[in-house]
Each structure stands twice: as C-alpha cells, then as structure tokens.
Amino acid sequence: DTAVSQTPKYLVTQMGNDKSIKCEQNLGHDTMYWYKQDSKKFLKIMFSYNNKELIINETVPNRFSPKSPDKAHLNLHINSLELGDSAVYFCASSPSAALSTDTQYFGPGTRLTVL
Amino acid sequence: GESVGLHLPTLSVQEGDNSIINCAYSNSASDYFIWYKQESGKGPQFIIDIRSNMDKRQGQRVTVLLNKTVKHLSLQIAATQPGDSAVYFCAENEDSWGKLQFGAGTQVVVTP
Numbered sequence: 001d002t003a004v005s006q007t008p009k010y011l012v013t014q015m016g017n018d019k020s021i022k023c024e025q026n027l028g029h030d031t032m033y034w035y036k037q038d039s040k041k042f043l044k045i046m047f048s049y050n051n052k053e054l055i056i057n058e059t060v061p062n063r064f065s066p067k068s069p070d071k072a073h074l075n076l077h078i079n080s081l082e083l084g085d086s087a088v089y090f091c092a093s094s095p096s097a098a099l100s101t102d103t104q105y106f107g108p109g110t111r112l113t114v115l
Numbered sequence: 116g117e118s119v120g121l122h123l124p125t126l127s128v129q130e131g132d133n134s135i136i137n138c139a140y141s142n143s144a145s146d147y148f149i150w151y152k153q154e155s156g157k158g159p160q161f162i163i164d165i166r167s168n169m170d171k172r173q174g175q176r177v178t179v180l181l182n183k184t185v186k187h188l189s190l191q192i193a194a195t196q197p198g199d200s201a202v203y204f205c206a207e208n209e210d211s212w213g214k215l216q217f218g219a220g221t222q223v224v225v226t227p
Contacts, residue, residue: 040123101208109156
C-alpha cells in the first residue's frame with residue numbers, strides 16, 4: 001500500500017492557468033508538507049500543516065495556496081501559473097511536527113511543466 | 116543565508132567498493148541530521164539519521180558520521196551495489212516544527 005500518494009504524477013499546462021495537486025497519506029501522521037524540487041535537484045520546503053493547521057509558510061508567492069481538509073490530505077492549489085513554477089512538487093508527512101526528530105516520508109512527486 | 120551541502124557533484128564508484136558522501140552544514144543550532152536517497156523518478160527515501168549528541172550511527176551497510184567541530188556530515192555505504200545508484204541528500208532539522216533544510220545532493224553512479 002502506498003504510504004504517501006500524490007495525483008497527478010505529471011501535469012502539463014499553459015501559463016496563466018490554475019491547477020491543483022492532491023496528496024494523501026495513510027500513515028496516520030499529524031503533519032504534512034509540500035516541497036519544491038527545481039531542475040538542479042534542490043529541495044526546498046514550501047508549507048507544513050499540523051492537524052490541519054498551517055505551521056510553516058516559507059516565502060512562497062501567494063498564488064500558491066495549500067488546503068488541508070483533514071489531517072490525511074494536503075492539497076496544493078496554484079493560481080496564474082508561471083514558467084518558473086515548473087518543478088517537481090513533493091508531498092511528505094511525519095508523525096508529529098512537535099517532535100523535531102520525526103522522520104518525514106515523501107510521496108512520489110508531481111512533475112509540473114508550465115508552457 | 117545559511118546553507119547545507121554542496122553543489123550537486125557526481126561520485127563514481129565501482130561495484131563492491133565503499134562510498135563516502137560528504138556534506139557541510141552551517142547552522143550550528145541544528146540538532147538533528149538525516150540522509151535521504153532519491154532514485155530517478157521517485158521521492159526521497161529515508162536512509163539514516165543522527166542526533167547532535169552522537170558522532171556516529173550505523174545501519175545496514177550505511178554509517179553516518181557527524182563532526183560538529185567542523186560542521187561536517189558524511190554517509191558511508193559499504194560494498195556499494197548497483198541499486199545504490201541515486202542522488203543522496205543530507206538534511207538538517209532547523210527548528211522544532213520539522214523544517215528540513217536540504218543540501219544540494221550528490222549523484223552516486225555505481226559502475227560494474
């Protein structure tokens with residue numbers, strides 16, 4: 001069974017469009033994250049939610065809006081897509097953000113290409 | 116700002132040899148460090164971790180060494196296998212809310 005799943009795996013869209021990426025974890029974890037990996041493989045955290053509450057919000061354009069309907073889901077909606085948004089987006093989860101040593105488990109990624 | 120790791124280098128290793136992957140970090144306040152393995156087309160996968168009150172930790176075929184004096188972290192892979200070919204990332208936990216700062220990664224290529 002997949003622990004952290006993301007849909008879609010690939011997303012190709014035009015500049016200016018709005019798109020969403022979905023993430024689900026079946027591990028019973030309290031905390032979920034979104035990371036962006038650029039073309040040079042650099043991974044950077046974007047957001048983190050703990051029990052549906054936003055706890056980490058890095059310097060991300062407000063075109064990006066995460067939404068957590070319940071603690072097993074964390075979706076990422078992106079408005080007015082730009083060329084620079086092209087990247088691989090990873091969702092991750094961990095048992096509890098309150099424990100800084102909890103392992104984060106990553107999903108398979110969503111490759112977003114903006115044309 | 117502070118950063119972890121190096122620009123993405125490539126380490127070419129012969130099958131059966133030992134691999135050593137290095138990582139420099141600059142945030143002296145970090146107290147927890149992790150190594151992740153990322154295979155092509157997949158998400159990062161946890162390999163091993165170490166807390167700042169330790170200087171060495173061993174797993175199955177992997178050993179992590181932490182030198183806080185020079186802010187250096189290394190991952191040693193014993194008897195490297197073709198399945199070890201991947202990009203390896205070090206990461207540090209910068210705060211109590213799970214914020215991971217990743218290094219740039221090292222591409223390991225295992226040759227027969």
